[in-house]
Amino acid sequence: MSDPWQECMDFCLDVTKRAGQMIREALQKDIAVMQKSSPLDLVTETDQKVEQLIISSLRERYPTHSFIGEESVAAGAPSVLTDDPTWIIDPIDGTTNFVHRFPFVSVSIGFAVKKEIEFGIVYSCVEDKMYTARRGKGAFCNGAPIKVSGQEDISQSLVLTEMGFKKEPEHFQTMLANIKTILTIPVHGIRSPGSAAINMCLVACGSADAYYHMGIHCWDMAGGAAVVAEAGGVVIDISGGPFDLMSRRLIAASSRTIAERIAKEITEFPVGRDDAEGP
Numbered sequence: 001m002s003d004p005w006q007e008c009m010d011f012c013l014d015v016t017k018r019a020g021q022m023i024r025e026a027l028q029k030d031i032a033v034m035q036k037s038s039p040l041d042l043v044t045e046t047d048q049k050v051e052q053l054i055i056s057s058l059r060e061r062y063p064t065h066s067f068i069g070e071e072s073v074a075a076g077a078p079s080v081l082t083d084d085p086t087w088i089i090d091p092i093d094g095t096t097n098f099v100h101r102f103p104f105v106s107v108s109i110g111f112a113v114k115k116e117i118e119f120g121i122v123y124s125c126v127e128d129k130m131y132t133a134r135r136g137k138g139a140f141c142n143g144a145p146i147k148v149s150g151q152e153d154i155s156q157s158l159v160l161t162e163m164g165f166k167k168e169p170e171h172f173q174t175m176l177a178n179i180k181t182i183l184t185i186p187v188h189g190i191r192s193p194g195s196a197a198i199n200m201c202l203v204a205c206g207s208a209d210a211y212y213h214m215g216i217h218c219w220d221m222a223g224g225a226a227v228v229a230e231a232g233g234v235v236i237d238i239s240g241g242p243f244d245l246m247s248r249r250l251i252a253a254s255s256r257t258i259a260e261r262i263a264k265e266i267t268e269f270p271v272g273r274d275d276a277e278g279p
Contacts, residue, residue, distance in 0.1 A: 005111065008062065008085075009119045009134060012109055015057045019050045019107045020125030023092060027126070033099050036074050040165060042095050047071055050091035050107065058087055068274075070219045079218065079274045081246055083114045088245075090219035093122075094195030103127065108197035110222020117245070120226025122197040131201045131223075133230035139204055148233040148254040149206040154261045157209035157254075158188045160199045166215075171269045175214075178266040185265065200224025200252050204231035210253040212262050214238055215271045218245050228252045234259045238268055246275040 026046040036043050051071045058065065066086040073079045081088075090108040092098050098105045103126040110120045122131040131146075133139040139146050151157055159182055166172040183190060191208065193199055197220060199211040204227045222245060225235045234256045236242065238249045240263035248271045253259035 005085075005113070005118045006134070008111060009121070009132070011061055012058065012087075012111070012119075012121055013130070013132070015054055016107050016109060016121050016123045016130070018057075019054055019091065020123045020128075022046070022050055022053060023098070023105060023107070023125045027098070027101055027105075031099055038167075040096075042099055043071065043074065044092070044095065044099065046098070047092045047095055051089060054089055054091060054107075054109070055087075068218060070217065073219075079246075081112060081115055081218070081275060086112045088112060088219050088222040090197065090217075090223075093197040093220055094193075097194040102194060104193045104195045104198050106195050106197045106201075108219065108223035110219075110226060112222065112245070115245070117222055117226045117229075120223035120230075122201050122223045122227060124195075124198050124201065129201075131204065131227050133204075133227040135226070135230070137230070139227045139230035141201070141205055146205040146227075147231050148204060148228070149209050150232070150254055151209040152255045152257040154185055154187060154210075154258050156188065157258060158207075159190050159262070160193065160202060160208045160211040161190060162192050162194065162196070162199075162213055162216075168269075174267050174269045178212075181265050181267075182262065185261075196220035197224040200228050203233055203252050203254060204228045206254070210251065210258050210262055212238065212251045212266065214249040214269060216248060216250075218248075218274045221245060221250055225250065225252065236260070236263065238263060238266065240264070246273050248272060248274055
């Protein structure tokens, strides 16, 4: 039986390469920066142009499919995952990195059918690393198979997370307290590369052993979560329960042991849902 989604993945790979080239070219020029919801929530013309390239290319080829894109949602489009074939797109994951030319910048695309991720593509375009994963068929970087470290001892682990200012003082304190909690287990260290999708791919290829985050979005997670899962890793909710793509939070790890230990150690704070109605 033929794979109905492989052609979608192959076409998307070509579009992703073009998007990455657009980003690399933009990095050689002056970058015009705008704000979205706050002075720390940045967007550039390149974010918008790259998303337009990706969605217009995919929509022309697959007119019946649905789309959730970061910049489209920011402009007022709905963020609702249905059973329809749905492309979940972050045109530039790591916009702040892009603005500063910090070299961890990616295009992240996940493709879901009946709310299950069928494949994920993450292109770390400055590094020229194309991470791909098709459900049940493994994970790859530039065509070579990748796998998680398999580490089960958290004290031997390198952990990734992201940190930034939060308006609610309690949430800010909880974020900082969680970092202290993880560091004092102890672990080998914590790193913050600045791109959720790349963070997950670093776990997938064994360069890091875990990544946890509260407050990201489905377009940050969809591509990378597929890569981690197909590389033999574990993706769960911060609570320790099943991963929910619209929940705005996750733990990705090299083993269930490490994932569940992080879930046990850290304290949650409310981040809302991507599919919630209203602001």
